[in-house]
Amino acid sequence: MRPLTDEECKTFFEKLSVYIGRNITALLERDDEPYCFRLQNDRVYYVSEAILKKAMSFGRDGIASVGTCFGKFSRGGKFRLHITALDYLAQHATYKVWVKPNGEMPYLYGNHVLKAHLGRITEDTPEHQGVVVYSMADIPLGFGVTARSTQAARKLDPSSICVYHQTDVGEYLRDEENLL
Known part of the structure; x- marks a missing residue:
């Protein structure tokens, strides 16, 4: 799992802002524990940093999924939100x-x-x-x-x-x- 590049972040946050607007900051700046977005196999996952540290002890091929999948990047570089992100979109929908x-x-x-x-x-x-x-x-x-x-x-x-x-x-x- 790796952090998103600047281009991927821009594409991802533009798509996410269509649904939750400025509430994107509420996803990243949580009171309970820090969360982040990570990319694996063209999919963007929303995961707590504590779980991310534990997942780093496994090889890249050994991890199928960690956290909540928000969506997937297409080969053309476009991003598509998945239904698995609905819980977070519903909480912060504008x-x-x-x-x-x-x-x-x-x-x-x-x-x-x-x-x-x-x-x-x-x-x-x-x-x-x-x-x-x-x-x-x-x-x-x-x-x-x-x-x-x-x-x-x-x-x-x-x-x-x-x-x-x-x-x-x-x-x-x-x-x-x-x-x-």
């Missing part, structure tokens, strides 16, 4: 969307959030902004990107898309071989 019970299953099967399924949305959410998608019971279901701003979404017809699907907890079942 903008949120709540889905009605009749819209949960379509979303968990990989469909976009329609206006008819939209329960609530954070005030003043801009267009093309990263959001965390919750059920009406405040259970994080996944994350996506808004198709319209809050004001524009109020005027849409029920079959219009409000949030573009990025990933959801159903991915644990659909695409489990690529998560680790």
Whole structure:
């Protein structure tokens, strides 16, 4: 495991800031113990420094995963967030969307959030902004990107898309071989 390079840090933090904004500092400056981001096999892991020190005693090939996988770098250098980062995104999300019970299953099967399924949305959410998608019971279901701003979404017809699907907890079942 190695620290991220400047280019990788820039790409990673730009992608992460779409969903949690300036709350990135809350991930790194924790009160309980220090945490950091490390790269192994093109995947970025969020790990405590205490666990990282213990993991350093193993060879690079002996470690499959350590900490929480936040995502993966593609061969082209782009970064893609994984559903495994949802717990941290949900804690620090700037903008949120709540889905009605009749819209949960379509979303968990990989469909976009329609206006008819939209329960609530954070005030003043801009267009093309990263959001965390919750059920009406405040259970994080996944994350996506808004198709319209809050004001524009109020005027849409029920079959219009409000949030573009990025990933959801159903991915644990659909695409489990690529998560680790």
